[in-house]
Structure formats: C-alpha cells, structure tokens
Amino acid sequence: MKNNPFTEITGQHTAKLLLTEAIEQNKIAPAYLFSSQVEGVGKGKTALAIATEIAGENNHLDILQIKPTHPENTSQQKGIPAIRVEQVREVIEFLSTSAVKAKQKVVIIHEADMLNPTAANKLLKTLEEPKTGTFILISSYPQKLLPTIKSRCQIIPFERLTDEEVISVLKNQQIEVTEKILAISSGSPGQAIANIIMLASISKEITSQLEVPPDDILNALSLSNSISSWNHETQLWLLTYLQHNWWQKLKSTQLLAKFTQARKQLLHHVTPRSVWDNLLLP
Structure with a gap:
C-alpha cells in the first residue's frame, strides 16, 4: 500500500487497522458490514476510501453506491424510504460485467438495514454466489439486518468518537x-x-426562556402552546436538549422522570399540548 487511504478518517483505529491489514495482505473480504450504534461516525467516508483503494483513484465506473429511496409512486413520496428489489437487481446487473479499470468492482449499500424483505432475500442469494466484486454494507442498526446476511460479512466495528x-x-x-x-x-x-x-431552527427567544424550567404559569402555558405546534421530530429533539441542560443545572431526578414520561407520551401520540403542559407547568 503506497499511500494510507484513511488519513482523512478521524478515530476508528480498529476499523482502520483491520482494513489496512486486508489491503496490505491482499485479502479483501467478499463482503463487509461497517457497523456502529450511532450514525455519523465515518462509516460512509471509510467505505468510499477503501472502495477507491480497491477500484483505483478517480475510477467511479467500478463503484456502485446504493441508498434508500422513496417509492416511485408520487402519492407515496412522504412514505418511509427503503432499499427495494429493483435496486438489488441493479447491483446484480452491475456485477454481471467485467470491471472497467479495476480487478474487481465494489458495491456500497448505505443504510443496509432499510432493505425491504424481498430485497434482503435477493441480496442474500447474491452474497451466496461467486462474483467479481466486493460488498460493503453500512448500518447504524445492524440488529435489523437478517442474521444470514450478517453471517456472510466480515464485521468492521465503528465506535463513537471522543469529544x-x-x-x-x-x-x-x-x-x-x-x-x-x-x-x-x-x-x-x-x-x-x-x-x-x-437548534438553529428554533427561536432563540424560546431557548433563552427555557434555560431553566419556567417558574411562571402564564409563561409556561405560552411556551407549551408554541412548542406543541412544532413538528414531532423537533419536539422530541427539544426534550433531549432540555433534559441534558436542566440536569446539568438542577440534578433533579424528579425532572428526569418527567422527561421520561413526556418522551414516552410523544412517541405514543399523546396530545402534544398536554405533554408540554405537564412538563413545563411549575
């Protein structure tokens, strides 16, 4: 290995060591699973780095990246994205031809845990067959993958980074x-x-008023009214943000219990106004 392909990857010493040894010993596995318990720690960047090492720099023809997509039916555009069987067929077609510039092709499947059942079974059959390509599956929820798919991959663990x-x-x-x-x-x-x-999407006026729990009933009701109109994702995020901040300042186990209850209620679709009233009223 002339150059280290992982110089721009921060942390992840175990992953880089395992992959570097594979490259140096010319023992690239047929399939890898880049696995972590949290998103955004460098799995995708590392996958592209080793794919480039295998296929060659500036050689995009021999690298195929698959990502979850929404259904083609426009009426379902707001549905949950998934990796569909058509995309696995695209992988099979991609691997059916010889590499253009490299010894072998590389397929990177992002968010592999979002394979729908039909696509997962078709991918499993593809992994079982001889091929001239390397698979790199990426997942922050490896427990959702079929055990039979995981068993055919060499697992490369990715850890949380230090602060x-x-x-x-x-x-x-x-x-x-x-x-x-x-x-x-x-x-x-x-x-x-x-x-x-x-945080930038939330009014600074509101976050400044929530540095500590409100001690005024009218202010608490006003804040509850505003926050309960936000989208579900933003409300859940604010719960996490406030829980950490208030715990750091007050160390109140009673407040922790209220946050646990509020999160559970939001996830079970209790009326948001009721959830925030219960949390914010003094």
Whole structure:
C-alpha cells in the first residue's frame, strides 16, 4: 500500500487497522458490514476510501453506491424510504460485467438495514454466489439486518468518537460546536451537525426562556402552546436538549422522570399540548 487511504478518517483505529491489514495482505473480504450504534461516525467516508483503494483513484465506473429511496409512486413520496428489489437487481446487473479499470468492482449499500424483505432475500442469494466484486454494507442498526446476511460479512466495528475527535472533525469543516451540543451528540460529528441545524431552527427567544424550567404559569402555558405546534421530530429533539441542560443545572431526578414520561407520551401520540403542559407547568 503506497499511500494510507484513511488519513482523512478521524478515530476508528480498529476499523482502520483491520482494513489496512486486508489491503496490505491482499485479502479483501467478499463482503463487509461497517457497523456502529450511532450514525455519523465515518462509516460512509471509510467505505468510499477503501472502495477507491480497491477500484483505483478517480475510477467511479467500478463503484456502485446504493441508498434508500422513496417509492416511485408520487402519492407515496412522504412514505418511509427503503432499499427495494429493483435496486438489488441493479447491483446484480452491475456485477454481471467485467470491471472497467479495476480487478474487481465494489458495491456500497448505505443504510443496509432499510432493505425491504424481498430485497434482503435477493441480496442474500447474491452474497451466496461467486462474483467479481466486493460488498460493503453500512448500518447504524445492524440488529435489523437478517442474521444470514450478517453471517456472510466480515464485521468492521465503528465506535463513537471522543469529544476531542468530534471537535477536530467539525473544526476541519469550519464548524464550531458548543458544549451543550457536544454533550447530546453521542460522539458523532454527523449527529453534532444535525443538532446544530436543529437548534438553529428554533427561536432563540424560546431557548433563552427555557434555560431553566419556567417558574411562571402564564409563561409556561405560552411556551407549551408554541412548542406543541412544532413538528414531532423537533419536539422530541427539544426534550433531549432540555433534559441534558436542566440536569446539568438542577440534578433533579424528579425532572428526569418527567422527561421520561413526556418522551414516552410523544412517541405514543399523546396530545402534544398536554405533554408540554405537564412538563413545563411549575
């Protein structure tokens, strides 16, 4: 290996060691599963790095990337995205021809846990057959994958980054991160960026009023009225943000219990106004 393909990958020492040894010993596995318990820790970037090492730099013809998509039916565009059987057929067709510039082709399947059942079974059959390509499956929810698919992959573990590593990654992208955001980002630069975007979408007037629990009933009701009109995802995110901040300041187990109840109620579609009234009223 003339050059280290992983110089731009922060952390992930185990993953980089396993992949470097495979490259140096010319023992690339037929299929890998890049697995983690949190998103945004460098799996996709690492997959592209090793794919480029296998297929050759600037050789995009021998690398195929598959990602979940929405159904083609326009009436279902807001449905849950998935990897469909048509996309697995695309993989089979891609591997049926010889590599253009490389010894073998590389298929990267992002969010592989979102394979629908038919696509998962077809992929399993493809993994069982001899081929001239390497598969890299990427998942932050490996428990959702078929055990038979996982058993045919060499698992490459990806860990949460340290706070220092997260800060370093974001600094390279000229992004500043606060301690509050860092604390709820689970060692994930990707999650930290998502948290920064989410916080920026919320009125600073509201976040400033929620530095501590409201002590005025009218103010609490006003805040509850505003927050309960937001989309579901934003409300759940705010619960996480407030829970961490209020715990750091108050260390109240009673408040923790209220947050647990509020999150459970939102997930079970209890009326949001009722949830926030219960949490915010003094």
